[in-house]
Amino acid sequence: MSKAALLLWFTLLAAGCSGGSGATEGTLIVSAAASLTDAFMEMETEFESTHTDVNVILNFAASSTIREQIFEGAPVDVFASADPANMDRVAQAGELDGDPTIFAINRMEIAVPPDNPAGITGLTDFGRGELLVGLCAEGVPCGDHARRVLDNAGVTPDTDTNEPDVRALLAKIQLGELDAGIVYRTDVAAADDTVLGIAIPDAVNVDARYPIAILANASNREGAESFVDFVVSEAGRSILTRHGFSTP
Amino acid sequence: MLIVLAAIGLAFFVVPLVGLVGEVPWSELPVLLTSEVALDALRLSVIASLSATLISLVVGVPLAYALARVEFPGRGLVRGLVLLPLVLPPVVGGAALLFALGRRGLFGEPLYEATGLVLPFSIWGVIIATTFVSMPFLVITVEGALRSMDTRFEGAATTLGAGRWSVLKRVTLPLIGPSLVSGLILTWARAFGEFGATVTFAGSLQGSTQTLPLAVFIGLEANRDLAIAMSLLMVLVALVVLIVLRDRWWRAL
Amino acid sequence: MTNGLTARIVMRRSERLSLDIDLTIQPGETLALLGPNGAGKTTIVNVLAGLLPIDSGHISVDDVVVDEPSSGTFVDAEDRDIGVVFQDYLLFPHLTIVDNVAFGLRSKGVSRQEAHAVGTVWLGRVGLAGFEALRPHELSGGQAQRVALARALATGPRALLLDEPLAALDVTVRGELRHLLRSHLAEFEGPKLLITHDPTDAFLLGDRIAIVEGGAITQAGDTDELRLRPLTPYAADLAGANLYSGVAAHGRVEIGRHSLQVADEGIEGPVLVTIAPAAVAVHKHPPGGSPRNAWQTVVERFEPLGSRVRLLTGAPLPITVELTEDARTEMGLDQGSSIWVAVKATEITVEPNANG
Numbered sequence: 001m002s003k004a005a006l007l008l009w010f011t012l013l014a015a016g017c018s019g020g021s022g023a024t025e026g027t028l029i030v031s032a033a034a035s036l037t038d039a040f041m042e043m044e045t046e047f048e049s050t051h052t053d054v055n056v057i058l059n060f061a062a063s064s065t066i067r068e069q070i071f072e073g074a075p076v077d078v079f080a081s082a083d084p085a086n087m088d089r090v091a092q093a094g095e096l097d098g099d100p101t102i103f104a105i106n107r108m109e110i111a112v113p114p115d116n117p118a119g120i121t122g123l124t125d126f127g128r129g130e131l132l133v134g135l136c137a138e139g140v141p142c143g144d145h146a147r148r149v150l151d152n153a154g155v156t157p158d159t160d161t162n163e164p165d166v167r168a169l170l171a172k173i174q175l176g177e178l179d180a181g182i183v184y185r186t187d188v189a190a191a192d193d194t195v196l197g198i199a200i201p202d203a204v205n206v207d208a209r210y211p212i213a214i215l216a217n218a219s220n221r222e223g224a225e226s227f228v229d230f231v232v233s234e235a236g237r238s239i240l241t242r243h244g245f246s247t248p
Numbered sequence: 249m250l251i252v253l254a255a256i257g258l259a260f261f262v263v264p265l266v267g268l269v270g271e272v273p274w275s276e277l278p279v280l281l282t283s284e285v286a287l288d289a290l291r292l293s294v295i296a297s298l299s300a301t302l303i304s305l306v307v308g309v310p311l312a313y314a315l316a317r318v319e320f321p322g323r324g325l326v327r328g329l330v331l332l333p334l335v336l337p338p339v340v341g342g343a344a345l346l347f348a349l350g351r352r353g354l355f356g357e358p359l360y361e362a363t364g365l366v367l368p369f370s371i372w373g374v375i376i377a378t379t380f381v382s383m384p385f386l387v388i389t390v391e392g393a394l395r396s397m398d399t400r401f402e403g404a405a406t407t408l409g410a411g412r413w414s415v416l417k418r419v420t421l422p423l424i425g426p427s428l429v430s431g432l433i434l435t436w437a438r439a440f441g442e443f444g445a446t447v448t449f450a451g452s453l454q455g456s457t458q459t460l461p462l463a464v465f466i467g468l469e470a471n472r473d474l475a476i477a478m479s480l481l482m483v484l485v486a487l488v489v490l491i492v493l494r495d496r497w498w499r500a501l
Numbered sequence: 502m503t504n505g506l507t508a509r510i511v512m513r514r515s516e517r518l519s520l521d522i523d524l525t526i527q528p529g530e531t532l533a534l535l536g537p538n539g540a541g542k543t544t545i546v547n548v549l550a551g552l553l554p555i556d557s558g559h560i561s562v563d564d565v566v567v568d569e570p571s572s573g574t575f576v577d578a579e580d581r582d583i584g585v586v587f588q589d590y591l592l593f594p595h596l597t598i599v600d601n602v603a604f605g606l607r608s609k610g611v612s613r614q615e616a617h618a619v620g621t622v623w624l625g626r627v628g629l630a631g632f633e634a635l636r637p638h639e640l641s642g643g644q645a646q647r648v649a650l651a652r653a654l655a656t657g658p659r660a661l662l663l664d665e666p667l668a669a670l671d672v673t674v675r676g677e678l679r680h681l682l683r684s685h686l687a688e689f690e691g692p693k694l695l696i697t698h699d700p701t702d703a704f705l706l707g708d709r710i711a712i713v714e715g716g717a718i719t720q721a722g723d724t725d726e727l728r729l730r731p732l733t734p735y736a737a738d739l740a741g742a743n744l745y746s747g748v749a750a751h752g753r754v755e756i757g758r759h760s761l762q763v764a765d766e767g768i769e770g771p772v773l774v775t776i777a778p779a780a781v782a783v784h785k786h787p788p789g790g791s792p793r794n795a796w797q798t799v800v801e802r803f804e805p806l807g808s809r810v811r812l813l814t815g816a817p818l819p820i821t822v823e824l825t826e827d828a829r830t831e832m833g834l835d836q837g838s839s840i841w842v843a844v845k846a847t848e849i850t851v852e853p854n855a856n857g
Binding site for chain 3: 398400401403404405406407408409410411414418419422423425
Binding site: 064065068132134138162163168172175176177 | 368
């Protein structure tokens with residue numbers, strides 16, 4: 001994990017960290033969960049167009065990975081996590097400036113290849129041994145949520161693989177190598193026609209609540225505040241909704 | 249000056265090791281290492297790495313022989329292909345295997361349709377991915393040895409009545425023996441540590457495809473102590489193998 | 502009806518080297534192929550052994566045609582049954598020397614036990630009893646050469662080829678091993694081809710000598726023919742090495758009708774005598790002092806060699822002498838000039854010669 005932090009450090013150094021406190025100008029380093037990729041890239045474009053003096057640098061990774069990077073001292077200004085658990089651990093370590101805010105809510109959805117060759121209809125299919133199904137690994141928020149969903153539905157899955165991150169899981173579904181997997185609704189939206197989504201009933205679904213927070217060691221505090229304000233603003237919320245999130 | 253540089257070189261290897269050892273939860277170590285996760289991972293790693301080494305031996309030596317001794321058109325290209333897994337990022341290699349041998353793959357689909365055999369998500373997938381990345385080491389080592397050996401010995405053997413197979417068995421292979429052994433060690437070592445191609449092609453499931461490297465990676469999220477314990481296990485296995493084969497290793501190189 | 506080995510070898514080896522050689526070797530006969538390096542001698546060995554094909558011509562051993570491009574015949578090396586002693590011996594480094602010697606027998610399907618026994622016998626014959634378990638790298642040059650010979654002979658081949666068998670050896674052991682080689686060659690009944698660049702080897706070991714230069718045989722015959730009537734500069738150089746056959750007794754050697762005093766008082770019987778051209782002193786008048794071997798003779802021929810000159814003298818013992826051009830002019834030496842030559846007994850090398 002410290003290796004990843006080191007890599008992040010070098011990348012950011014290379015990108016040129018300038019800007020002191022007291023101004024929004026300069027670089028703003030935002031580490032966000034992988035599932036926020038498409039939404040936050042649009043967020044970056046919009047934000048930079050109205051804040052021309054700020055250069056937003058986005059770092060996407062699993063929330064747990066970002067957590068470790070922060071612990072190892074990586075220079076992050078804003079952290080957007082895919083689950084409160086990782087954010088809480090960062091908070092407990094005293095790394096946050098103020099409290100986190102829930103800015104987006106994601107739900108889980110079943111993803112299948114576009115032609116749905118295995119004829120998946122719902123969660124119970126995950127118990128069928130003859131199918132090839134996958135989940136995210138335990139410890140990865142996507143994986144934990146998926147397991148809770150299955151638990152709520154009373155299904156014991158016959159999993160064939162626990163992928164290290166949701167993008168890998170999605171890739172295998174897109175290729176047709178897996179018959180089904182449980183990913184975020186936003187992932188299905190972002191994947192367009194490359195996967196087909198099958199809704200999970202609200203009753204058994206889980207709310208994945210996404211918190212965002214400013215780091216105590218942020219080098220660009222003004223910029224960070226500006227960014228978080230933008231994320232929770234109308235403009236930010238509409239971007240999020242467009243990508244499949246709900247907002248609180 | 250030489251000593252200073254050598255010491256820096258050594259530091260590259262020692263420092264991370266010390267970092268790892270420093271994090272080991274010594275008191276829980278026995279419990280962690282005898283857990284199902286660890287034992288399953290160890291079993292799979294041993295099976296996969298030994299299988300990959302064996303396959304590399306059986307298939308790689310003839311390939312090396314062809315590259316070293318037979319002049320056929322496109323030989324340079326073939327050698328380039330054999331070296332490709334060394335250059336490609338392992339994940340790219342795994343993706344390529346998926347495109348070729350996955351259930352919807354170029355060759356995998358007809359295979360699946362004909363026999364119902366699915367290679368990903370099985371130990372076979374792990375073995376294939378592992379062999380893919382490690383066999384080049386054996387081929388290159390053996391080809392080098394065959395090229396640099398004095399081929400006049402083979403001529404002398406034929407004047408003594410030995411036919412082609414006899415020459416191969418009684419003269420050529422024994423003469424490249426040390427290099428063959430060092431090639432096998434390198435191959436096994438690469439196979440044992442393989443991660444990217446395996447996780448991309450075979451996926452990761454405890455007891456079925458989750459080798460030690462995969463278990464460590466995923467464990468770093470969920471159970472850090474277990475991950476560190478398994479890392480230590482890998483280091484220990486590697487050290488034991490390399491120390492036991494120490495003499496051969498140096499003589500061969 | 503030819504037993505033995507006959508060969509007509511025509512081939513192009515490289516840009517510079519073409520071979521066109523005719524060889525006939527009777528059973529029991531040793532032909533010494535003498536020539537400078539690069540003449541194609543090792544290629545001849547490889548071709549006869551079957552490691553290389555010829556472009557045209559034929560090779561037959563013991564009435565069996567083993568290589569004849571015109572009829573598409575080619576017998577592989579492994580089936581030719583021709584023993585080879587290679588220039589670097591090429592003993593298998595990973596086998597003990599008894600396993601080396603037994604290698605050919607094992608190739609024929611002989612059991613390990615029997616092959617081992619035969620190998621041990623052969624090692625005894627070449628004087629290496631007790632050395633069986635050693636590895637080639639533990640042997641001296643002379644020992645390795647003997648193992649190589651034993652290995653080639655152990656299978657009872659039809660013919661024997663030796664490529665510079667003594668070249669890798671120290672001068673000090675060469676003489677001794679030459680003797681050993683001669684006795685083993687004498688025992689072998691098939692045709693034998695010996696490749697060498699050393700005239701002493703050729704004269705002592707060969708029944709007949711053929712000189713190979715630039716891929717062709719420039720002269721063939723026995724030592725006297727070569728010495729008295731060299732046909733090429735290389736042959737002349739060999740002749741100029743002053744090699745003679747003679748008979749030794751009580752510290753003197755009779756060569757033809759001439760008698761020389763030599764330093765070795767113990768040697769008896771047929772010998773090969775060598776006198777370096779530089780060791781012969783030339784005088785216009787009878788030399789004073791102690792040289793015991795001095796005689797008057799006439800300059801038959803002389804050959805300029807840059808700043809040096811080579812003289813061939815006539816009766817009673819034709820000898821080649823080298824001196825500077827200045828010395829020659831000073832003494833006024835020309836064809837027909839009368840001179841005295843002198844050689845110290847210590848400058849005369851004498852070796853036993855069974856072929857004399």
